[in-house]
Amino acid sequence: MYPDGTEALSDISIRITHGESVAVVGANGAGKSTLLLHLNGFLKPSSGSVRIGDYPLTKETLQEVRRTVGMIFQDPDDQLFMSTIQEDVAFGPFNLGLPRDEVDQRVADALERMGINHLRDKPPFRLSAGEKRRAAIATVLSMTPDIMVLDEPTTGLDPLGRRQIITILREFTHTKIIATHDLDLVLDLCARTIVLHQGRIWADGQTCDIFRDEALLHECHLEKPLSMQGCPVCSAGTPED
Amino acid sequence: MDTLAGKDSPVHRIDPRAKVITFVVFAGCVVSFRKYEVSALLPYFLFPAVILPLGRIPMGFLARKVLLVLPIAVLIGIFNPIFDRTVLFSVAGLGVSGGMVSFTSILLRFVLTVVAALMLVAVTGFNGICATLERFGVPRAFSVQLMMLYRYLFVLTAEGVRMSRARELRSVGRAGTGLRDFSALIGHLLLRTWHRAQRIHMAMLSRCFRGEFFLRRPMRLGSADIVFTLAWSSAFIVMRLVNMPQAVGRFLLEVFP
Numbered sequence: 001m002y003p004d005g006t007e008a009l010s011d012i013s014i015r016i017t018h019g020e021s022v023a024v025v026g027a028n029g030a031g032k033s034t035l036l037l038h039l040n041g042f043l044k045p046s047s048g049s050v051r052i053g054d055y056p057l058t059k060e061t062l063q064e065v066r067r068t069v070g071m072i073f074q075d076p077d078d079q080l081f082m083s084t085i086q087e088d089v090a091f092g093p094f095n096l097g098l099p100r101d102e103v104d105q106r107v108a109d110a111l112e113r114m115g116i117n118h119l120r121d122k123p124p125f126r127l128s129a130g131e132k133r134r135a136a137i138a139t140v141l142s143m144t145p146d147i148m149v150l151d152e153p154t155t156g157l158d159p160l161g162r163r164q165i166i167t168i169l170r171e172f173t174h175t176k177i178i179a180t181h182d183l184d185l186v187l188d189l190c191a192r193t194i195v196l197h198q199g200r201i202w203a204d205g206q207t208c209d210i211f212r213d214e215a216l217l218h219e220c221h222l223e224k225p226l227s228m229q230g231c232p233v234c235s236a237g238t239p240e241d
Numbered sequence: 242m243d244t245l246a247g248k249d250s251p252v253h254r255i256d257p258r259a260k261v262i263t264f265v266v267f268a269g270c271v272v273s274f275r276k277y278e279v280s281a282l283l284p285y286f287l288f289p290a291v292i293l294p295l296g297r298i299p300m301g302f303l304a305r306k307v308l309l310v311l312p313i314a315v316l317i318g319i320f321n322p323i324f325d326r327t328v329l330f331s332v333a334g335l336g337v338s339g340g341m342v343s344f345t346s347i348l349l350r351f352v353l354t355v356v357a358a359l360m361l362v363a364v365t366g367f368n369g370i371c372a373t374l375e376r377f378g379v380p381r382a383f384s385v386q387l388m389m390l391y392r393y394l395f396v397l398t399a400e401g402v403r404m405s406r407a408r409e410l411r412s413v414g415r416a417g418t419g420l421r422d423f424s425a426l427i428g429h430l431l432l433r434t435w436h437r438a439q440r441i442h443m444a445m446l447s448r449c450f451r452g453e454f455f456l457r458r459p460m461r462l463g464s465a466d467i468v469f470t471l472a473w474s475s476a477f478i479v480m481r482l483v484n485m486p487q488a489v490g491r492f493l494l495e496v497f498p
Contacts, residue, residue: 037443040447042443042446042447063449063451066446066447066448066449067449069447070447071444071447073440073443073444075440078437078440078441078443078444079444081392081441081444081445083243083244083246083247083366084243084244084247090455091445091448091450091455092448092449094455095448095449095450095451095453096449100459121247123243123244139448140448143448143449
């Protein structure tokens with residue numbers, strides 16, 4: 001609920017089980033980012049509750065929930081605020097109170113996993129958009145979260161950078177919740193899709209079923225993923241002489 | 242500055258506490274001189290002359306930063322030559338007024354302290370300085386505020402550059418609508434940086450930030466750190482008590498009368 005009384009989200013009831021990969025799609029302003037901010041305790045529902053694993057999200061469980069839920073923000077520049085990538089990746093583990101050796105090991109593992117070990121001593125502003133995105137994911141990976149929440153993970157990336165992120169995300173066995181406009185990414189990564197429209201859940205089901213429902217997509221200001229639209233050149237046929 | 246602080250050198254390896262104490266003694270000695278003192282300040286340039294190359298800090302980089310803030314010192318002392326016209330001494334028949342001398346002294350002290358402060362940040366990192374302040378009993382709330390303020394400067398600059406670029410691209414080389422434009426820009430800048438700072442704070446909280454910053458190198462006060470502090474601090478105090486250039490001049494006159 002916004003201060004002026006506008007409802008950002010309403011009647012939201014979702015259960016996501018361990019290991020699931022779920023996409024949250026919807027038009028601009030549908031409430032995707034607002035929904036994600038509830039998963040980490042930044043926003044609290046005006047009624048109802050949020051449960052992460054065995055914990056209800058309360059003031060007491062907030063730190064444990066934030067360790068469990070790794071949040072990757074839309075703009076990697078917001079996520080990378082330390083002087084070097086290495087320090088940024090170490091920020092979370094240090095805050096968890098881990099000993100220095102353990103922190104170093106986690107940093108090395110996260111950088112290795114994201115393939116950015118060579119960038120460890122670079123300041124974030126020297127990195128390309130794709131590198132920044134991978135570094136942002138590494139900052140969360142080093143905290144070994146059980147759930148990864150990603151807000152628009154492929155925005156602003158070139159095709160290769162986008163493909164790299166998709167490949168990396170596919171390897172993760174974590175529970176994944178991805179808010180995105182990139183419906184082809186959803187086809188690649190998420191078996192389940194939740195469609196938000198005007199702050200409400202408009203549909204929740206198998207990704208393939210939802211993307212075949214043209215009326216639903218149209219109503220929610222969405223379009224079929226490009227890979228389901230067929231090739232416009234082939235379907236146009238061969239031009240006659 | 243942060244990139245420089247990430248380098249490795251003998252000066253970088255010295256404990257932040259040792260460097261902060263040395264800097265405080267340096268700044269204390271430099272600012273405590275009388276307003277007409279010029280020659281006695283010159284030996285203090287030995288400190289940056291040794292630390293800059295040892296700490297691998299590029300001279301040009303630091304000089305540009307000093308030039309950026311120098312107008313403040315000029316503003317402080319610019320009226321001295323006008324109001325204080327007492328002739329203190331003459332050089333080649335040309336009288337040098339007290340105002341000119343005190344203005345020079347202000348500039349020298351300003352340059353020395355600013356260079357030393359920038360040098361301290363470049364070889365210690367702002368995290369190190371804040372952690373030291375905390376160890377010396379400064380409340381954590383204050384040191385975290387300082388740290389956040391430092392980070393906010395980067396956010397402010399980045400947003401400011403973006404906005405200024407957008408304005409320049411659409412003002413076609415003209416000044417736009419002048420002051421009215423400017424006031425709107427400042428207002429927007431404040432709001433944008435505020436929102437950006439909020440997002441960064443959220444990213445920090447989501448990684449369990451609890452008001453504590455960690456250092457690249459753990460703090461360990463060894464004998465080298467103590468020697469560094471004692472040697473430099475004693476040198477600064479001696480330079481403060483004895484006017485070295487005058488003493489050297491007198492000695493030379495005695496040897497070569």
